[in-house]
Amino acid sequence: MTTPGRGLHGHVLDTLGPAITAGEYPPGSVLRTDELAQHFEVSRSVMREAVRVLESMHLVESRRRVGVTVRPKAEWNVYDPQVIRWRLAGADRPHQLRSLTVLRSAVEPVAAGLAARHATAEQCAELTQCALGMVANSRGHKLEEYLVHDIAFHRVILNASGNEMFARLGDVVAEVLAGRTHHEVMFEDPDPAAVTLHVQVAEAVREGDATRAEELTREITVGALQELDILAP
Amino acid sequence: MTTPGRGLHGHVLDTLGPAITAGEYPPGSVLRTDELAQHFEVSRSVMREAVRVLESMHLVESRRRVGVTVRPKAEWNVYDPQVIRWRLAGADRPHQLRSLTVLRSAVEPVAAGLAARHATAEQCAELTQCALGMVANSRGHKLEEYLVHDIAFHRVILNASGNEMFARLGDVVAEVLAGRTHHEVMFEDPDPAAVTLHVQVAEAVREGDATRAEELTREITVGALQELDILAP
DNA sequence: TGTGACATATAAGTCTGACTTTTTCCGTCG
DNA sequence: CGACGGAAAAAGTCAGACTTATATGTCACA
Structure with a gap:
């Protein structure tokens, strides 16, 4: 496997990724970067990096004045090894x-x-x-x-x-x-x-x-x- | 296609991604975040986000005191649509x-x-x-x-x-x-x-x-x- | 009553600078 | 020659101020 949690943003991903791929946040759910940063007790910079990664996996979409929206399952990069691992680990x-x-x-x-x-x-x-x-x-x-x-x-x-x-x-x-x-x-x-x-x-x-x-x-x-x-x- | 260049880090990726996948930086090449930030005329925050994305595609690996190392082709996430597009656009x-x-x-x-x-x-x-x-x-x-x-x-x-x-x-x-x-x-x-x-x-x-x-x-x-x-x- | 322009609030995006932490490298000492 | 320890280098983290896009609500006008 890839080295888990290499850095704070890695830890955030290890929690957020499984949650999203498990469908805990239904498609269309809106998350706010600031709230997430507070919740995970990390700085906004770290949180933003995590969001960028989720975005590159097409799990979420970040738009101004809206927030971070969870994309429908059909758009996920289901070949991403990380995504596969998260899904295999979940429900x-x-x-x-x-x-x-x-x-x-x-x-x-x-x-x-x-x-x-x-x-x-x-x-x-x-x-x-x-x-x-x-x-x-x-x-x-x-x-x-x-x-x-x-x-x-x-x-x-x-x-x-x-x-x-x-x-x-x-x-x-x-x-x-x-x-x-x-x-x-x-x-x-x-x-x-x-x-x-x-x-x-x-x-x-x-x-x-x-x-x-x-x-x-x-x-x-x-x-x-x-x-x-x-x-x- | 995905909306290109949504944000500064997107623009950086549109340049760096094709360059790396085209083999312009051979595996093992070391890049420095600060130098890249200067070269692209963006802040370190933006550059870091771009690097995070490249890292999630397994194109590069970022290690302390070393820099951002280009990974060998065999480790790339070749199913990532973005990577596929970059490679199809290049040599x-x-x-x-x-x-x-x-x-x-x-x-x-x-x-x-x-x-x-x-x-x-x-x-x-x-x-x-x-x-x-x-x-x-x-x-x-x-x-x-x-x-x-x-x-x-x-x-x-x-x-x-x-x-x-x-x-x-x-x-x-x-x-x-x-x-x-x-x-x-x-x-x-x-x-x-x-x-x-x-x-x-x-x-x-x-x-x-x-x-x-x-x-x-x-x-x-x-x-x-x-x-x-x-x-x- | 509907429609357009405009103002406003909101959340992401960006930049900067200071600080911390890890890790490699190197020189010294046993 | 090997072990230990210090110094330097680069990524990592944080906090705060500022910018920008944009969804939404308001109001005037048709």
Whole structure:
């Protein structure tokens, strides 16, 4: 994660950001800089910097003679890692998790296909290592160790795709995977079929078989969708 | 687009942002707030607000006794609409356009599939209107009119998917489509095959045929990839 | 009664200067 | 050569005065 609370304005954001993204201030709510500054016991300069950041995330809009207005959810920069983290930490978590999982299901298969074409030898090796690590920890309630390798696996795929937009989703995917293990129902060992699929994806990428890598990854993401009951009737 | 230059700090950002994203300051470069303030002829308060915004975009990092350090490209918030606009406006444009087109090729087919399931009657009607508008302007060098309907079409698809992450890519897609018409080679009328595909997608969504909507949209995006010579050898 | 111009209050925006705090760098001493 | 400690540099913070845009209410006039 990003270093939290680096400076006073960071502390303010850590409180205001979650509050806004949690919908505590409905769209159209008006905040006054001076009041906020008093409430958080910081100077107006600090408060203004915090507002500027919220503004750059399109969470609020600051207008003269009006104040700081909360924007409707549809305008938020929902790809901002900070915003994602705030929402995952709040009441919106389930909804956010579903959105992100759907996004994964779109992006990761394509990324895997690209990885099969562009991955370096080193990345292939890394990928194989990750898959092996997943296999090694797939039994015996070693969920944490499994998670580490799972996250690393998907990160390598996204990086190896050679597309910067995909690569930057590594953190998001990590967040989703971690969330699944930590917050959702995850008592048992991971699904053996999923483990096998990861091994096969690593194989396909190593062999440069883009179509197969894409198809196998699609199966993985379909599994993730099903876990959240996002099915196709 | 967002209102540009709303306030002094906005003007500073309009200059600094493009400069940084264009790579004018290599990663690791150190800027000093005071010097920047002098250079832009603004007060330190204003300069600090600008730096805070750049920091929230992960373009720079501000540390005591060091200064404001430019972060490596790999850490930028490349999904920030502002960052995307800055990069599209600069030397990085071709590269950024390719990245975004690949992203489209991953997202839009899945979005179309979801739209086929979730689209309201109103959205279906809107979609049909857009497709008709595209057909009507597909001949006779009416590129601008065609573009308007093309953008609207893809925006409706993304919105109708019911996924907020997809919906927020509407602006990005609009930017890419507009860029193709305005900056890239686009002398002739649009490809008739592409126009037909859009009409068929509208059909499939109307009929709730998710698989077909996804497959047809995939064909559209493949076309977009081919235009930029991003092929699969 | 409606409509336009104008005055006013309000909250953000800006600037300045003084002060604090953290952190790096460097020189000295063991 | 390493540890300790001081000094300097840059960001961070604060307080107060001033400016500017603008929403809103008022009043005259049609």
